[in-house]
Amino acid sequence: MYKIVKKNSLTPVICLMDVEAHRMAASAQPGQFLIVRTHEQGERIPLTICDYDKERGTVTIVTQAVGASSRMICHLEEGDSFTDFVGPLGKPSEFIHWPDEEIAGKKFLFVAGGLGAAPVYPQAKYLHAKGAHVDVIMGARNSELLIFEKEMGEVSDNLYICTDDGSKGEKGLVTNIIDKLMAEGKSYDHAVAIGPMIMMKFATLTMKKYNIPLTVSLNTIMVDGTGMCGACRVTVGGQTRFACVDGPEFDAYQVDFDEAMRRQSMYKELEVEADHKCNIGLHR
Amino acid sequence: MKSKMTRIPVREQDPKVRATNFDEVSYGYNEEEAQAEASRCINCKNPRCVANCPVSIKIPQFIQQVTLGNYTEAARIIAEDNSLPAVCGRVCPQEVQCEGACILGIKGEPIAIGKLERFVADWSRENGVRFTEKAPSNGIKVAIVGSGPAGLACASDLAKLGYEVTIFEVLHKAGGVLQYGIPEFRLPKEEVVEVEIDNVRALGVKIETNVVVGRTITIDELFEKENFKAVFIGSGAGLPKFMGIPGENLNGVFSANEFLTRSNLMGAYSGESDTPIYTGTRVAVVGGGNVAMDAARTALRLGAETTIVYRRTEKELPARVEEVHHAKEEGIDFRMLTNPVEILGNEKGWVTGLRCIKMELGEPDDSGRRRPVPVAGSEFDIEADVVIMALGTSPNPLIANTTAGIETDRYGCIVADEHGATGRPGVFAGGDAVTGAATVILAMGAGRKAAAAIDEYLKK
Numbered sequence: 243m244y245k246i247v248k249k250n251s252l253t254p255v256i257c258l259m260d261v262e263a264h265r266m267a268a269s270a271q272p273g274q275f276l277i278v279r280t281h282e283q284g285e286r287i288p289l290t291i292c293d294y295d296k297e298r299g300t301v302t303i304v305t306q307a308v309g310a311s312s313r314m315i316c317h318l319e320e321g322d323s324f325t326d327f328v329g330p331l332g333k334p335s336e337f338i339h340w341p342d343e344e345i346a347g348k349k350f351l352f353v354a355g356g357l358g359a360a361p362v363y364p365q366a367k368y369l370h371a372k373g374a375h376v377d378v379i380m381g382a383r384n385s386e387l388l389i390f391e392k393e394m395g396e397v398s399d400n401l402y403i404c405t406d407d408g409s410k411g412e413k414g415l416v417t418n419i420i421d422k423l424m425a426e427g428k429s430y431d432h433a434v435a436i437g438p439m440i441m442m443k444f445a446t447l448t449m450k451k452y453n454i455p456l457t458v459s460l461n462t463i464m465v466d467g468t469g470m471c472g473a474c475r476v477t478v479g480g481q482t483r484f485a486c487v488d489g490p491e492f493d494a495y496q497v498d499f500d501e502a503m504r505r506q507s508m509y510k511e512l513e514v515e516a517d518h519k520c521n522i523g524l525h526r
Numbered sequence: 527m528k529s530k531m532t533r534i535p536v537r538e539q540d541p542k543v544r545a546t547n548f549d550e551v552s553y554g555y556n557e558e559e560a561q562a563e564a565s566r567c568i569n570c571k572n573p574r575c576v577a578n579c580p581v582s583i584k585i586p587q588f589i590q591q592v593t594l595g596n597y598t599e600a601a602r603i604i605a606e607d608n609s610l611p612a613v614c615g616r617v618c619p620q621e622v623q624c625e626g627a628c629i630l631g632i633k634g635e636p637i638a639i640g641k642l643e644r645f646v647a648d649w650s651r652e653n654g655v656r657f658t659e660k661a662p663s664n665g666i667k668v669a670i671v672g673s674g675p676a677g678l679a680c681a682s683d684l685a686k687l688g689y690e691v692t693i694f695e696v697l698h699k700a701g702g703v704l705q706y707g708i709p710e711f712r713l714p715k716e717e718v719v720e721v722e723i724d725n726v727r728a729l730g731v732k733i734e735t736n737v738v739v740g741r742t743i744t745i746d747e748l749f750e751k752e753n754f755k756a757v758f759i760g761s762g763a764g765l766p767k768f769m770g771i772p773g774e775n776l777n778g779v780f781s782a783n784e785f786l787t788r789s790n791l792m793g794a795y796s797g798e799s800d801t802p803i804y805t806g807t808r809v810a811v812v813g814g815g816n817v818a819m820d821a822a823r824t825a826l827r828l829g830a831e832t833t834i835v836y837r838r839t840e841k842e843l844p845a846r847v848e849e850v851h852h853a854k855e856e857g858i859d860f861r862m863l864t865n866p867v868e869i870l871g872n873e874k875g876w877v878t879g880l881r882c883i884k885m886e887l888g889e890p891d892d893s894g895r896r897r898p899v900p901v902a903g904s905e906f907d908i909e910a911d912v913v914i915m916a917l918g919t920s921p922n923p924l925i926a927n928t929t930a931g932i933e934t935d936r937y938g939c940i941v942a943d944e945h946g947a948t949g950r951p952g953v954f955a956g957g958d959a960v961t962g963a964a965t966v967i968l969a970m971g972a973g974r975k976a977a978a979a980i981d982e983y984l985k986k
Binding site (some may be wrong): 269 | 563696698706735736737738741742743744758764765766768770774775777778780781783784787788791793798799800802806874875922924
């Protein structure tokens with residue numbers, strides 16, 4: 243069992259938890275994910291690793307209550323435990339392998355959509371600490387779905403916020419902010435976009451205009467998360483890849499987003515029928 | 527009175543009934559049937575059955591004890607060589623191993639060794655008989671990667687020798703393919719798999735689930751930080767293969783691994799699990815091995831009309847004869863000499879069918895089987911809303927990629943000698959991770975050999 247040592251409600255529908263998992267805390271790196279189960283009959287739910295504390299032996303996750311399984315996570319309280327908590331899974335972000343001197347002074351742009359702020363945070367933190375210039379765009383449907391504003395501010399040079407309804411920051415989409423920054427003459431060596439599949443698709447189309455290398459993190463359907471089932475297969479550069487072991491991060495310009503979105507909706511009908519399933523993709 | 531040359535038939539669930547449930551197909555022998563079958567054994571001086579058992583169970587000895595009604599003693603004899611007898615009695619391909627070599631098989635029917643092994647194991651479980659004798663602890667730690675058949679067999683032998691054994695399992699339940707792959711109707715999980723794994727635990731073996739060796743912890747760290755003195759890799763062959771034909775990523779196309787994992791490991795078949803499974807109404811399963819049979823029979827039980835598509839003839843089907851027979855009895859449609867060339871879909875991206883081409887057998891290939899060749903212009907469509915690919919699996923590259931000194935061949939299999947030794951001292955490997963997908967019992971045999979080699983290595 244994996245004990246929840248801290249729980250914070252970030253917004254009425256989003257909660258943050260620090261979970262005791264010593265081995266995982268010691269080995270987790272930016273870009274990786276984990277899988278949880280809340281009870282014996284529960285699904286294996288993939289979530290991104292949002293932070294980790296090697297000394298305390300805890301791993302931080304963020305969950306938005308959108309369906310039955312994610313609601314079950316959010317209903318757990320401090321002192322409760324997850325039945326299963328496994329990871330880190332997937333490959334770490336590519337820049338983990340870059341030498342420090344290559345990172346220092348490089349300019350990164352992160353684009354976080356909704357809960358995508360959770361996986362963006364450890365990446366921005368890692369790069370910022372190594373002396374990179376880090377700008378972050380955070381977007382959400384409304385202010386209630388915006389998280390990590392303060393934390394992200396601490397690990398970035400510039401933080402830009404937008405909401406679809408204008409309830410916080412600029413009114414508009416993350417792609418509008420990308421265009422605006424570019425119009426202002428900003429330049430970046432590398433960009434990373436993480437959020438709902440549709441947001442990553444449009445961030446990719448926008449970023450392509452400016453010729454900036456872009457990485458996305460794909461939140462596909464998964465069962466085992468270790469390469470066994472192939473539920474997460476995506477077409478990248480014309481090849482079938484498994485998001486769980488070949489990713490989750492890929493070169494955005496090679497990803498077939500339309501196929502990925504279609505595959506992500508595979509169990510939607512069953513979910514509606516049973517009224518107890520959520521779109522796993524929204525967890526991450 | 528039946529002739530001594532004919533075996534006692536085993537009672538099975540009626541095919542029409544079992545096609546709608548997940549209860550075990552075979553009921554197994556009762557005491558009377560087991561004794562009658564056991565009494566057919568002529569107790570050969572030079573038992574060919576033992577030589578053909580990958581774990582060398584002392585078959586005539588245990589069968590003699592069954593005829594005498596000494597089931598505890600029979601169980602003890604089996605336990606010396608096999609830590610999972612209720613599993614093996616159910617899923618071993620006895621017809622090509624022990625039973626295939628039985629002398630009675632020359633003129634009549636071989637002894638039903640598998641059914642007798644199952645009888646003894648089931649009797650032990652029902653009567654609470656368990657063997658936990660082992661050498662006193664020597665305090666030496668050995669790590670095992672994977673709690674499937676190879677890992678469990680290796681762990682049992684090492685624990686009996688006094689080693690402190692920890693198995694690391696990536697999934698949330700122990701058992702590997704016994705949990706995620708083989709369906710309930712062939713291998714009940716709670717009554718059989720979990721009980722036999724508990725027997726391994728009773729030997730003092732620790733099983734840590736939810737550990738991804740290669741990610742959560744590496745083999746180097748097991749040696750350096752956690753003081754393990756040897757490691758056995760029994761991580762199996764879990765990566766599914768696809769054909770690379772158009773339409774394979776349509777919605778409704780699954781690997782057999784995904785379909786079976788949802789049903790078995792996640793319990794979706796029971797309707798009580800939160801994990802969804804999509805069966806559709808017409809399922810086409812591509813492949814001819816045991817996994818294809820398992821996937822097809824699972825889909826059938828979940829209510830779909832099910833067809834198996836295989837590119838060679840029935841004679842070449844790699845699945846066990848018993849499984850093919852059961853599948854046919856249950857109403858699975860077999861399309862032989864048929865190979866998919868494309869998966870067809872609708873405008874929403876869901877599967878609507880399978881475009882196939884007829885095949886004919888040509889010259890023998892490397893495997894000695896006649897190579898299937900397409901018949902030009904013979905394409906035809908099979909209607910399906912779910913397609914399941916059961917084309918085999920290959921080893922997960924994660925461990926080899928994260929451990930220095932471990933080599934793999936061009937199929938991704940870990941290179942190890944016949945005792946399981948890899949290129950790195952102290953690291954051993956066996957089972958499907960080394961051979962590619964094979965059987966439960968071959969993996970167990972490899973696990974046992976590696977256990978002996980590890981003992982020898984650590985005694986040096």
